[in-house]
Amino acid sequence: MGYRYELYYWPSIQGRGEFVRLALEDAGADYVDVARGKRKGMGIAAMMKLMENAARPPFAPPFLKAGRLLIAQTSNILFFLGPRLKLAPRGEADRLWLHQLQLTIADFVAEAHDVHHPIASSLYYEDQKAEALRKARHFTRERLPKYLGYFERVLANARRGGNWVLGARCSYVDLSLFQLLAGLNHAFPSATRRHQRKFPRLVALAERVAARPRLAAYLASSRRLPFNDQDVFRRYPELDDD
Amino acid sequence: MGYRYELYYWPSIQGRGEFVRLALEDAGADYVDVARGKRKGMGIAAMMKLMENAARPPFAPPFLKAGRLLIAQTSNILFFLGPRLKLAPRGEADRLWLHQLQLTIADFVAEAHDVHHPIASSLYYEDQKAEALRKARHFTRERLPKYLGYFERVLANARRGGNWVLGARCSYVDLSLFQLLAGLNHAFPSATRRHQRKFPRLVALAERVAARPRLAAYLASSRRLPFNDQDVFRRYPELDDD
Structure with missing residues (x-):
């Protein structure tokens, strides 16, 4: 298609694909969101076809095509893109540390999803609402403060000379922490x-991310999908805790 | 402690740490399982202390100390160890592919765990048994065949010249698939x-892994902990499906 990167993800939700989109957008990368495209060879059918026919198939979207490489698993895609988008250093120690944090974010996202789907993804929310209500209490009172407290501590420990996870320079993990809080x-x-x-460090970090010029432009554009009730993060007031 | 690698994990279960142990054991690596040690500076207290005081703290065990590096998240540890233990090639494409598979195994393991803990890890199984029974039906009938079918397809697609995930040479993902089936x-x-x-490819792969000399010796040793009802995989007959 002539683009440097082809992102494949469900076209109607932010979901896990959004963590990749934020990195591509912040870097001003040359990419196309294939399943959202209207032209020939694009759309969901193109995504499903690639998933079915790839020699090294993804288990699920998102996945990224970069030249001859087809890479799945959100955190793996970001590990690959990080240095290429200048959103991660090239040194092994820092790359592994960022990846470790991204994997912990992924665990947290999976837990947040399972609050509204504790029994099975194949069932409607309404068919597992009683279980969801029970799980939500534990999530909002135990898991949410535990994870956020962990990331706050990571920021407090970060090297002096900057306010990002790695200190002086913004990384894809900072973008993902913004998305997590959103x-x-x-x-x-x-x-x-x-x-x-x-x-407070985490909240200030999210505000700094949202103010980055390319990110701010993206968030104000129609490319940024609104949250909805098919997404990983869903607003069901009965699952909130006050 | 004079060892090349220090593994930190809960001392009484296989859990997620076992995926790392299998790689270290198969490679005959020079490592110590710190939290299982009896000597001074070992045991659970040493693990907790490192987790609390590290400049770049893990969110949870397992984690690995390798020189000055402290690496957490099972899949991240295996990504790091792979080429060093000759259980992964050095080329980027193959390393990313193996990692993608390992992350998919990790997702499956998390789902298998959540079958007996669908509401909260902080509650006893007995206090979420009704929800577990319901979740188990979906897991054994939908998720289990879906994931196993995916890995079978990966093996069917693997390069000719061998029966491993990468074709000719065994990798840490092959060891992890054995552990998953176990x-x-x-x-x-x-x-x-x-x-x-x-x-059948997956079953044959698991048998080949178990027959590898160092692995077979490990599995027959007291270093291999038996499964128990504190572990990620637990035998509650009412959650099985026949």
């Missing part, structure tokens, strides 16, 4: 607001 | 036996 504030506004007060 | 056969013997018939 999702939590959408899905659990009351619980997140209450806990956030204890995590 | 865990599933322990936790869900009836459902796994029924589905396995459709996945």
Whole structure:
């Protein structure tokens, strides 16, 4: 298609693909969001076809095509893109540390998803609402402050000379932490607001990310999909905690 | 401590640490399982202390100390160890592919764990048994065959000239697939036996892994902990499906 990177993800949600989109957008990368495209050879059918026919198939979207490489798993895609987009250094120690943090973010995102789908992804929310209500109490009171407290501590430990996870330079993990807080504030506004007060570094980091010129332009554009009730982060008021 | 690698993990379960142990054991690596040690500076207290005081702290065990590096997240540890233990090639494309598979195994392991803990890790199984029974039906009938079918397809697509995920040479992902099947056969013997018939490549792969000399010696040793009801894979007969 003539683009440097082809991103494949469900076209109607932010979901896990958004962590990759933020990195591509912040870097001003030359990419196309294939499943959202209207032209020939694009759309969901193109995504499904590649998933079915690839010699090294992804288990699920998102995945990224970069030349002859086809890379799946959100954190793996970001590990690959990091140095290429200048959103990660090239040194092994820093790259592994960023990846470790990204994998912990991924664990947290999976838990946030499972709050509204504790029994099975194949069932509607309405068919597992009783279980979701019960799980939500534990999530908002135990897991949410535990994870946010961990990332606050990581920021407090970060090298002097800057406010980012790695100190002086913004990385894809900083972008992902912004997205995490955006999702939590959408899905659990009351619980997140209450806990956030204890995590000022994290809140300030998210604000700095949102103010980056390319990111701000992206967030204000139609490329940034609104949250909705098919997404990983969903606002069901009964699952929030106040 | 004079060892090349220090592994930190809960001392009484296989858990996620076992995926790392299998790689270290298969390679005959010079390592110590710190939290299982009896000597001064070892044990759980040493693990907790490092977790609390590290400048770049892990969110949870397992983690690995290798010289000055402290690396957490099972898949990240294996990504690091792979080429060093000759259980992964050095080329980027193959390393990313193996890592992608390992992350998919990690997702599957998390789902298998959540079958017995669908509401909260902080509650006893007995306090979420009704929800676990419901989740187990979906896991054994939908998720288990979907994931195993995916890995079978990966093996069918693998390069000619060998029976491993990468073709000719065994990798840490092959070891992890063995562990996955071992865990599933322990936790869900009836459902796994029924589905396995459709996945002969995967079953044969697990047998080849178990027959590797160093692995066979490890599995027969006291270093290999038995499965138990504190582990990620637990045998609760009511959650199996027949």
